[in-house]
Amino acid sequence: MKNYITVSKIGILLLCAGLMSACSNNNTTAQSETTSSELTSSQSGAASGVQLASAKLSDLVTFDEEDSTTAWTADQSTDISLAGTSAVVAGAGAESKDGSVTITAAGTYVLSGKLNDGQVIVNNQDEGTVRLVLNGVNITDSDSAAIYIKEAGKVIITLEDGTENSVSDGETYVYADDTTDEPSAAIFSKADLTINGTGKLSVSANYNDGITSKDDLKIMGGTIEVKAADDGIVGKDLVAIQDGSISIKAEGDGIKSTNDTETDKGFIAIAAGTFDIKAGNDGIQAETSLVIDGGTYTVVTGGGSVNGEVKTGEQGAGMGMRGDRGQGTGVQAPGTSETPPAGTMPETPTQETSTTTTTTTTTTTTTESETASTKGLKAGGDISINNGTFTIDSADDAVHSDSNVALADGELHIQSGDDGVHADSLVAISGGMIDITKSYEGIEGANIAISGGETNVVSSDDGVNVAGGNDEATVGGGPQEQDQFSEAAANVLTISGGTLTVDATGDGLDSNGSIVMSGGTVIVNGPTNGGNGSLDYDGSFEQSGGTLMAAGSSGMAQAPSDTSSQHAISMTFPQTQKAGTLVHLEDSEGNTILTFAPSKDYQSVVISSPELKDSGSYTLYSGGTSSGSETNGLYTDGEYTGGTKVVAFEITSNVTWLNESGVTTANTNQGPGGGGGKGRP
Structure with a gap:
């Protein structure tokens, strides 16, 4: 069940x-x-x-309890000693023939030794549980799976403590006819498969997958190393891993269902x-x-x-929303990834298909490519x-x-x-x-x-x-x-809590x-190009709590919506400020509201804090130093000294727009919520 x-x-x-x-x-x-x-x-x-x-x-x-069971006794198991091109079976339920071992009954089978070019097959028709104890084995099959579980109710592979075990297959498989494509892995099971124990298992899959179960696959522990021509570990219905040390090198997927x-x-x-x-x-x-x-x-x-x-697409050319992508000039601009295209990867069952259309004056050709x-x-x-x-x-x-x-x-x-x-x-x-x-x-x-x-x-x-x-x-x-x-x-x-720091x-x-912020701390550094903004939203930005510090370019600068219940200021400097230049805000009594060192050049700064009060008087400083503790550019405690006074102002609205001369009007980029990007070119 x-x-x-x-x-x-x-x-x-x-x-x-x-x-x-x-x-x-x-x-x-x-x-x-x-x-x-x-x-x-x-x-x-x-x-x-x-x-x-x-x-x-x-x-x-x-x-199940048996998934974790690793103990066995010699008198209640069948011993299988692999010896090159044959095997010696001591006990019932298994036979050795033509270089392979076939297990046909439920029970515990303890395998040791080396099988040069053969196969361990489980073909148990009574649907019972078969336990394979790998007690120091090396199994190689040149044209099929090393361990092939054709039929069983369940198979448990136990990696005996202190042993090293290995299985491998060849680069090509030989099937009975053209309609057959199984087995397709070095360890292949058509039944539920569990791997437990504390020993080591090395799998070299030269044909396709490393370990595959067409049903459930559970791994309870052990050291498992897989090198696969395609996928490493596959469970069709599920992969459940309790513990273990697992190393995979796969041309396809590592672990998959x-x-x-x-x-x-x-x-x-x-x-x-x-x-x-x-x-x-x-x-x-x-x-x-x-x-x-x-x-x-x-x-x-x-x-x-x-x-x-x-x-390609929106790359700082004043495009704004991502829905505008693909309408640019085609010139690489800030924001464009400079990494080269991925190299050609081998085709595998996991593919994402894209359509490329090429148009000339006379014909249109559509081709399917897989990445x-x-x-x-x-x-x-x-x-x-x-x-x-x-x-x-x-x-x-x-x-x-x-x-x-x-x-x-x-x-x-x-x-x-x-x-x-x-x-x-x-x-x-x-x-x-x-x-x-x-x-x-x-x-x-x-x-x-x-x-x-x-x-x-x-x-x-x-x-x-x-x-x-x-x-x-x-x-x-x-x-x-x-x-x-x-x-x-x-x-x-x-955003209702936590700390978010962005360098964009x-x-x-x-x-x-829209954006809704009720708590937490948000720090935004960048962009430095005028075609993007530290804050960019279409609907509204309702802020009722938390601390916001956003420093970047001024061309598309936005602030929280004026319908917010928490106050905010948006300062535009006359010139670009160098990265690391402190921004310091304090109230009329000299109490620090916020001290911040942006990590990028900036011309616009947006600050929102619960400490900003209606009708309060504040002064903004630039430069100077702080003796406080710094985290992500934000200073706490300490003393601020040596800065230059930029502007003094009084808060009379939920969002106060500033320049070096004092309170000014909002940017023309305002949307329906008081800060949306509807005015973008």
Whole structure:
């Protein structure tokens, strides 16, 4: 009997947290529980007011007692001694013939020795459990799987403590006829397969996959090293990993599930372990859900972020919203990725298809080209990361979901050739530490909700992007559209807690809907080009709490909406200020409101703090030094000295616009919420 429950019943819960007014503004009553599969693009406005509660491994799968059992006794097992081209069987249930060993009955079989060019076959018709104890074996088959499980109720491979075991296959397989394509892995199972124990298993898959189960695949522990011509570890219905040390070098995907026809299957759930994955395609790829509760992960895909695809479109030429991409002059401008196109990767089952159209004066030719998917963590359904330490260097998105992403805890260190974190629906960050040191866009989703944690983003285009529209990548000489979102007006960036620091070449915070901020600390550095802004939104930016510091160019400068309940100021300097030049704001009694050192050149500064009061008098200084403690450019405590007074002013409205002469009028770029980008060229 299967030991997993329906994925749709435990999918990421969407819980209305009262973080913002978007629920009521959209006339939507959020249900207390909604599965991720029910979240459609038309409902994305409702999602903007919710948080994601992560699923856990225990929600998806349970482990039987026999999955963990590694003990065995000689008097209750069959001994199989491999001896080159033959084997000696001592006990019942197995026979050696023509260089291969066939097991036909349930029971425990202890294998040792070397099989030069043969196969261990499990063909148990009574559907019982077969346990294979690998007690120091070396099995090689030149034209098929080294271990082939044709039929059994369940097979458990135990890696005996202190032993080293290896299996390998040849570069070509010989099948009975042209209609047969199984087995297709060095270890291939058509039944549920569990691997346990504390020994070591090395798999060299020269033909196709390393370890494949056409049913459930569970790994309880051990040291497993896989080198594969295609995918490393594959479980059709599920891959569940309790623990272990797993190293994979795969031309295709590292770890994957493949069932795309049953919604309660095709998932990957990992509790713990150490993972070192180098994959030509995706690192860990789940057809439905991906749940990670802990572990340490080093993942490199597609040769790393240096192989990210060249992006074109909105690149600081005054284009503004991502929906405008592809309308530029074609000249590379700030924000354009300078990395070369990815090299040709081998074709694998995991492909993303793009269409290239070439037009001449007389004909139009359309050709189909396939590019490999090279994402770090990828799921067709929800991704839940509850803990763990991740170092991801990916040619494409580092974390990518076709549905929702919930990041609750852990550490993620990301270098990406495209997005750092991407969700077609909702990205929810409630804890942990996310450090994106390289990306095209840092965090992207139809909706984004940040309620906790520490998030740092460096991007060559937008830092945080909600409902981004069309991303355009140059692939095979023509454009490829990606990341298309619908109904951008209903989408929202919600910030209610945590710390967010953005270093962007494009827009810092970019919402093609609205922004709502009720808590947390947000620091934005950049852009330096006048065609982008530190803040960029279409609808409104309602701020009721938290601390906001945004420094960048002045050409497209925006501030929170004048309907916000918390005060903000927007200062435009007469000349560009050098990176590191302090901005200091204090009240009429000399109390520090904020001291900040932007990490990039800037001409516009937006500050919003709960300390800003109506009718209060304030003075803005530039330069000088601070003896306080600095984090991400923001100083706390200490004494500010040596600065130059720029302007003194009084707050008489929710948003105060300033230049060196004092209070002035709002920028002409204001939209319906008092700061939208509707006036962009």
